Amino acid sequence: xxxxxxxxxxxxLTARWVFPVGEGKSGGSGLLKYVPGLLLLCLIAAPALFLQxxxxxxxxxxxxxxxxxxxxxxxxxxxIGLPAACKAGTTFAVKRLLRVGIALMGAQLGLxxxxxxxxxxxxxxxxxxxxxxxxxxxxxxxxGMSDRLGTLIGVGTSICGVSAIVATAPAIEAREEETSLxxxxxxxxxxxxxxxxxxxxxxxxxxxVFFGTWAGTAVNDTSQxxxxxxxxxxxxxxxxxxxxxxxxxxxxxxxxxxxxxxLARAREQGAAAGRRGMSWRNAVPGFVLGFVGLAVLNSLGVxxxxxxxxLKTASGFLIVVALAGVGLETNLAAxxxxxxxxxxxxxxxxxxxxxxxxxxxxxxxxx
Numbered sequence: 519x520x521x522x523x524x525x526x527x528x529x530x531l532t533a534r535w536v537f538p539v540g541e542g543k544s545g546g547s548g549l550l551k552y553v554p555g556l557l558l559l560c561l562i563a564a565p566a567l568f569l570q571x572x573x574x575x576x577x578x579x580x581x582x583x584x585x586x587x588x589x590x591x592x593x594x595x596x597x598i599g600l601p602a603a604c605k606a607g608t609t610f611a612v613k614r615l616l617r618v619g620i621a622l623m624g625a626q627l628g629l630x631x632x633x634x635x636x637x638x639x640x641x642x643x644x645x646x647x648x649x650x651x652x653x654x655x656x657x658x659x660x661x662g663m664s665d666r667l668g669t670l671i672g673v674g675t676s677i678c679g680v681s682a683i684v685a686t687a688p689a690i691e692a693r694e695e696e697t698s699l700x701x702x703x704x705x706x707x708x709x710x711x712x713x714x715x716x717x718x719x720x721x722x723x724x725x726x727v728f729f730g731t732w733a734g735t736a737v738n739d740t741s742q743x744x745x746x747x748x749x750x751x752x753x754x755x756x757x758x759x760x761x762x763x764x765x766x767x768x769x770x771x772x773x774x775x776x777x778x779x780x781l782a783r784a785r786e787q788g789a790a791a792g793r794r795g796m797s798w799r800n801a802v803p804g805f806v807l808g809f810v811g812l813a814v815l816n817s818l819g820v821x822x823x824x825x826x827x828x829l830k831t832a833s834g835f836l837i838v839v840a841l842a843g844v845g846l847e848t849n850l851a852a853x854x855x856x857x858x859x860x861x862x863x864x865x866x867x868x869x870x871x872x873x874x875x876x877x878x879x880x881x882x883x884x885x
Contacts, residue, residue: 555607555843562590562842563835582749587838588712591845600846611843616741619836621808623759625829629817632810635757636764639731642878643765646735647772649874650676654867661859666692668863669776670700675867678766679704679739685769689777703864708738709848711868716749728885730754734761735875738868745841763806 563583570583594600600608624632651672658668670692674683680701687697715737719729730753733746740762747758812829815821821829879885 552607552610554601555604555609556611556839557607558601558604559608559611559839559842559846562587562594562845563838566590566838566842567835583838584745584748584841585716587842588745588845591842592848592850593845595846595848596850604846608843608846611840612741612847615836616744616840616843617805618808619833619840620740620744620759620763621805621812622829622833622836623756624809624812625816625821625826626833627756627760627813627816629810629813632760632813635731635760638882638884639735639761639764642731642735642875642882642884643761643768645878646871646875647676647765647768650867650871651772653870654863657866658863661863663859663863664696666690667696667699667860670696671703671860671863671867673772673776674700674704675707675738675864675871677769677772678762679708679742681740681766682769682772686773686776689773690780699860703860704738706861707864707868708742711737711872712742712745712749715746719750719754725885726751726753727757728879730757731761731879731884732872732876734758734765735879736871737762740766741841741844744837745844748837759809763809766806 566583566586569586570581573581651669654672654675655665655668658671659665669690670683670686673686674680676682683697683700683704686692687700692700711733715729715733719732724732729750730747733750733754734743734757737743737746737758743758743762744755748755816826
């Protein structure tokens with residue numbers, strides 16, 4: 519009975535924190551239901567961006583608007599609460615507008631720069647993915663957790679957080695409770711990374727390229743990677759985004775491989791019937807193509823400078839708006855629902871990824 523209660527608590531955490539679509543409905547219809555939440559996010563993003571440009575040292579920005587927006591969002595959610603009418607809009611921002619903002623960021627970069635940055639990180643990303651899945655899965659099982667839960671935490675840590683977990687779960691026949699625990703664990707440590715990585719980066723005196731590669735390789739979810747990189751610097755944010763999108767491309771082959779392994783195991787046990795298939799729609803993120811497409815157009819010089827400036831401004835604003843939504847979706851009181859064993863497994867996973875990726879970046883001389 520206690521196990522069922524714990525599972526229920528984690529499902530509530532997942533619904534209310536990570537997948538807020540299920541957290542009640544505002545009762546609106548069409549586009550109007552998004553208006554209250556988007557207005558609230560704009561009211562957070564506008565002062566955050568204003569303060570970013572006002573707080574300077576020797577003419578240089580020292581506080582990121584992204585960091586201010588996330589903190590304001592967390593404070594509002596946990597001190598005041600998120601009105602039901604705003605939930606649809608904040609969810610839309612986190613799930614859709616962030617991807618649009620990331621895609622538009624491609625207009626700030628050239629294709630050669632994208633390929634060079636992504637190409638240098640491919641081997642590091644591949645090594646980290648393999649090691650993380652094997653090591654985290656082993657640690658999780660030694661802690662008495664299921665094979666599938668350990669695999670989900672490993673996949674979420676090594677590839678792209680929640681998206682990878684949700685896409686992998688059907689392929690390995692994970693139970694709902696295992697998926698919820700993995701999602702909650704990964705989200706917690708991704709948010710902690712947003713706070714800790716920029717501090718550590720400045721403490722260690724890392725270059726923008728080194729830090730961006732580190733954040734793009736080691737931080738979990740796409741939104742958290744973008745936030746971490748941009749809090750450090752604009753250049754670090756661009757590098758982190760390219761590396762993270764490169765990392766996202768590994769999701770499809772990894773899911774296919776894991777699905778094959780678990781299918782072969784199920785056949786040996788005579789339990790292969792009734793398997794659910796993987797979702798290629800989730801495994802291949804469409805916004806990656808938009809990012810690369812705009813980088814190609816920028817490289818060809820077919821986009822007027824005025825339009826490029828407009829796209830750059832729109833990208834920055836949309837990303838701050840969406841990440842304010844991440845803050846609004848962060849329910850600190852829900853941390854208690856995760857449980858100690860998944861928490862320790864997540865801690866081991868996050869620490870392992872931070873150390874191994876940092877060491878590999880240093881070894882390969884990036885940045």
